[in-house]
Amino acid sequence: MGSTARLGSGRRTPKQKRSRQTVQAILDAVVRLLKREGAGAVTTNRIAEVAGVSIGSLYQYFPDKQAIFSALHERHIQEIDQSMQTALVDHASSALPDLLRAIVDAMIDAHARDPELHALLSAQTPPHAEWTRHFAVRLHGVFRLAIAARARELKTRRNPDKLAFVAAHMVESLSHGAMFRRPPGLSLAGARAETVRAILAYLRA
Amino acid sequence: MGSTARLGSGRRTPKQKRSRQTVQAILDAVVRLLKREGAGAVTTNRIAEVAGVSIGSLYQYFPDKQAIFSALHERHIQEIDQSMQTALVDHASSALPDLLRAIVDAMIDAHARDPELHALLSAQTPPHAEWTRHFAVRLHGVFRLAIAARARELKTRRNPDKLAFVAAHMVESLSHGAMFRRPPGLSLAGARAETVRAILAYLRA
Amino acid sequence: MGSTARLGSGRRTPKQKRSRQTVQAILDAVVRLLKREGAGAVTTNRIAEVAGVSIGSLYQYFPDKQAIFSALHERHIQEIDQSMQTALVDHASSALPDLLRAIVDAMIDAHARDPELHALLSAQTPPHAEWTRHFAVRLHGVFRLAIAARARELKTRRNPDKLAFVAAHMVESLSHGAMFRRPPGLSLAGARAETVRAILAYLRA
Amino acid sequence: MGSTARLGSGRRTPKQKRSRQTVQAILDAVVRLLKREGAGAVTTNRIAEVAGVSIGSLYQYFPDKQAIFSALHERHIQEIDQSMQTALVDHASSALPDLLRAIVDAMIDAHARDPELHALLSAQTPPHAEWTRHFAVRLHGVFRLAIAARARELKTRRNPDKLAFVAAHMVESLSHGAMFRRPPGLSLAGARAETVRAILAYLRA
């Protein structure tokens, strides 16, 4: 991990850095293509071209096309996951509404940052692929933690899994909805607030 | 010869009935293929084969491959929409919890009836296609109606659009989640009940 | 030929008239399609549609697609041939320049009447098909006759076949050229006159 | 390995030479197919097969089927054009009859070299395509040059464009006719001579 960089020569590091850069370039190329020319234009040859690498090199780093999408998904999830983790830590000792607010914000921001990407990505991958499941589990975990830590505040003895299940789905669905299907007359800010209010209402019921 | 034109009632309809049967056969073939052999096996020639019609006939009824998926979506949505409408009417004078329960049941049942189909279908269509939007609008409408009719019971003066937005997303997301991402230890029945409880909690908050 | 129309009952005539009308309709449909939508649009089904007959009926009158083009060619040639014959007869006792002028006019007019048709037709049929040969022979014949009848005026004893060969090609090529490849600065009338002059020069040389 | 880059002269050219060879192979394959099995056998897959390349390679060099025919035409025209140019230069200071004879020979030889190809090719391309026009212009130009340079010999003040127009059409038409529609009793040599005589007669009239 960090240790490779510390070893004497530093000879292997540049190679690995190059690799990572190539992988990044390929992943970025997919995103650019997806946004600029639509899903139909995302062919391996085109990806390689846009990434500025040869098609041969592309296959050096990814065994097949699907692997590229998987990697992209993973990267995307990790980014969201990261901001979730941060929200959780930052508000470890805040009141529940504040924490919820932070989580919802993180989620919406993640969607807002790259809305087309998110949309097109889900169209490209089987909806029950590993990553979807994985993401659900992570989000579920975030809420389990958040809820467990505030069991007293909530005065509830209900199954925390059940609560987390509902809360996680609410945040995901409403974040997505706030971004893409907001009805006229409901601002993004309004949707944010309403999402928090809804989850709170549920948890406190 | 000349007499055929004189025979009783529906001499023109068989032509149309046959058409409808062919279209049905094609749509059913897609579903069968999707379930039995996965999305990769859904080629136009294979569809025609499984449907028991010639590829030429298939193209007599659908201008291109995408049109087949669109038709399938439309059929699927209409089925869900139907059961939603029914729930709404059947519980026109029930108490809110009963109505909500009926709506959630209709939604989950629709997902449960053909879970793979639903899943694979969404993978095939751009997520912001007309039908997705259309369905969201329909669901939203169902809730607006349900909530408006019970404004007094809810003792609320909040924007019904806002309430409907949140409620609709909760139903859709949690129905889907109940079907596909239920955590171990949460039964389908439990998820159903919890979904209703959550929506109620929100509406009454 | 003419006799069928003279026979008693007249029962068969309408049927034959209908047939001829259908055939005409089909032939006209090809021309219309060719002109309006280009060669690519000329499919048997489309022809039938434009002609206002069913595809089945079309195949009642023509064994296959190629036969339609053949019939069209034949009709086209007969029209040109007709006007050629007329020119020949009308100027049976005119001087050579006048006759030549009449033939050239007939030829150019034939091209001018339906230039696209003529062009597209040649693109559709193998260039050495029967009809092309046939047409060449007819034109050749016309000139043989015209030249033979004026051998004294021409004071020539050269092989009339040779003269006819050259004259026929000149008239065909220059008529076509006058229509389609006239250089800027050369009017159609000018091209007409020049064609006559050129043939005369050759015949008198 | 590394040494390959150091070897003598043309190490980059093989890439281009290979390309040219492939293109040549494809073009030749079309000609072979056209001659051996007729126009109906000329499918892209068959071309690739006969050319000994994969269908994928074929599409690397030609965007679509039509482009192959266009390239073939261009090649064919350039060959004829070449021999025309040569005739013009070789007889720059010859008398007009000799020059005419050379041009007619070049034209007839071009047709004689590959008569079926020429015939089938014209059947494949719209008769007013760019190349046809282009060729007419070239031929016209050749004659303008030839005539202009001999204005004194011809003692003519007539519009050289008019003269060239007629002469060019005579050469083209009579060369083609000499090849394909020669009447019995007229030898190829006879047709050649007669063509020259006819053009001379016209120019001197």
Add this chain to the structure above:
DNA sequence: CATGAATGAGTGTTCATTCAT
């Protein structure tokens, strides 16, 4: 005879993947 739904062999074309250089 007319109809037009049905047929299916065959077409042009794409694109993930390989491998000689």
Add this chain to the structure above:
DNA sequence: AATGAATGAACACTCATTCAT
């Protein structure tokens, strides 16, 4: 490692033709 020309299985789609009604 990198390259990119070459590959070819597979696909969506067309259209001349048939035949049951």
